[in-house]
Amino acid sequence: MTGAPLLDVQDVSKVYGGGGLLGGRGGIHAVDKVSFAMAHGETLALVGESGCGKTTTARMVVRLLDPTSGRIVFDGVDLASLGAAQLREARRHFQIVFQDPFASLSPRERILDIVGEPLQAHGICRTRAELKDRVVELLEQVGLSAAHIDRFPHQFSGGQRQRIGIARGIALNPKLVVADEPVSALDVSVQSQVINLLQDLQTKLGIAYLIVAHDLAVVRHIARRVAVMYLGRIVELADKDSLFARPHHPYTQALISAAPVPDPQRRNKRIVLTGDVPSPARVPSGCRFHPRCPIAQDICRKVDPALNAAAPGHAVACHFAKPSPIPVD
Ligand code: SF4
Numbered sequence: 001m002t003g004a005p006l007l008d009v010q011d012v013s014k015v016y017g018g019g020g021l022l023g024g025r026g027g028i029h030a031v032d033k034v035s036f037a038m039a040h041g042e043t044l045a046l047v048g049e050s051g052c053g054k055t056t057t058a059r060m061v062v063r064l065l066d067p068t069s070g071r072i073v074f075d076g077v078d079l080a081s082l083g084a085a086q087l088r089e090a091r092r093h094f095q096i097v098f099q100d101p102f103a104s105l106s107p108r109e110r111i112l113d114i115v116g117e118p119l120q121a122h123g124i125c126r127t128r129a130e131l132k133d134r135v136v137e138l139l140e141q142v143g144l145s146a147a148h149i150d151r152f153p154h155q156f157s158g159g160q161r162q163r164i165g166i167a168r169g170i171a172l173n174p175k176l177v178v179a180d181e182p183v184s185a186l187d188v189s190v191q192s193q194v195i196n197l198l199q200d201l202q203t204k205l206g207i208a209y210l211i212v213a214h215d216l217a218v219v220r221h222i223a224r225r226v227a228v229m230y231l232g233r234i235v236e237l238a239d240k241d242s243l244f245a246r247p248h249h250p251y252t253q254a255l256i257s258a259a260p261v262p263d264p265q266r267r268n269k270r271i272v273l274t275g276d277v278p279s280p281a282r283v284p285s286g287c288r289f290h291p292r293c294p295i296a297q298d299i300c301r302k303v304d305p306a307l308n309a310a311a312p313g314h315a316v317a318c319h320f321a322k323p324s325p326i327p328v329d
Pocket of ligand 1: 288
């Protein structure tokens with residue numbers, strides 16, 4: 001990465017409970033010392049199975065959740081150092097688009113007020129006419145039109161509702177948009193339209209995206225870099241091409257082997273992991289992946305591997321990481 005990062009997440013953890021019945025003595029480690037940085041205008045995807053900590057990480061980045069420890073530095077400013085008014089002002093520059101366009105839009109509000117809400121909250125538009133002009137401009141940017149401005153969410157399809165969510169997300173010209181599973185609630189036929197829209201907006205507006213996703217086909221399409229999470233930790237972080245062509249970590253290899261390949265005539269040889277993901281209240285000793293790892297050795301039960309560079313731009317947390325292209329049938 002050249003220049004100062006837009007977002008610098010440093011050793012961030014989120015622990016729930018601790019001492020209570022829910023968390024036991026050590027608590028539930030939803031996110032455990034996660035670090036990554038993002039450049040202006042880039043797209044980083046956080047991937048992993050349900051419960052791996054990717055959504056919690058994304059919500060800490062936009063301060064919907066406070067980290068238990070660690071620092072989140074946005075555009076050179078430690079967000080924890082800001083008072084309420086300063087944080088409110090900083091929020092203009094990082095916005096979130098939610099997974100479920102049905103649940104995230106108020107059913108009783110017209111599109112003018114839904115998309116215009118952040119503009120009103122930040123006092124951007126002085127008059128109703130100004131607000132209307134800006135909302136029309138935003139609707140047109142996401143492929144909708146002025147004719148939609150007085151309608152209610154139930155009058156739109158799922159894809160259109162997600163476009164409305166995106167219009168609201170870009171209303172304040174943010175530098176970063178966090179998109180939490182932005183297309184997973186949509187039909188496959190609509191997913192690529194929304195992904196293309198996000199990419200077009202990035203080209204035009206220079207927005208950086210932090211995408212939370214479990215679908216590797218979506219990630220392959222949209223991300224420039226990918227961070228794979230397992231049980232609250234990043235286990236592999238690399239450029240997309242490097243990650244898909246030469247995954248190093250056994251968990252990443254298993255995830256990729258289970259995903260469809262772009263060529264429909266071919267299929268990956270599936271690597272099947274045994275057992276389930278352990279509870280974050282009882283994280284295994286040493287490497288947290290060792291109970292399920294097909295190549296685990298003694299040291300893995302004792303020593304927690306750090307996320308270290310395995311190749312330029314490619315970091316892995318594994319004592320025995322080696323690049324292993326996934327064989328195809
Ligand atoms: Fe498997 Fe050991 Fe690597 Fe963990 S450190 S992924 S258990 S080989």
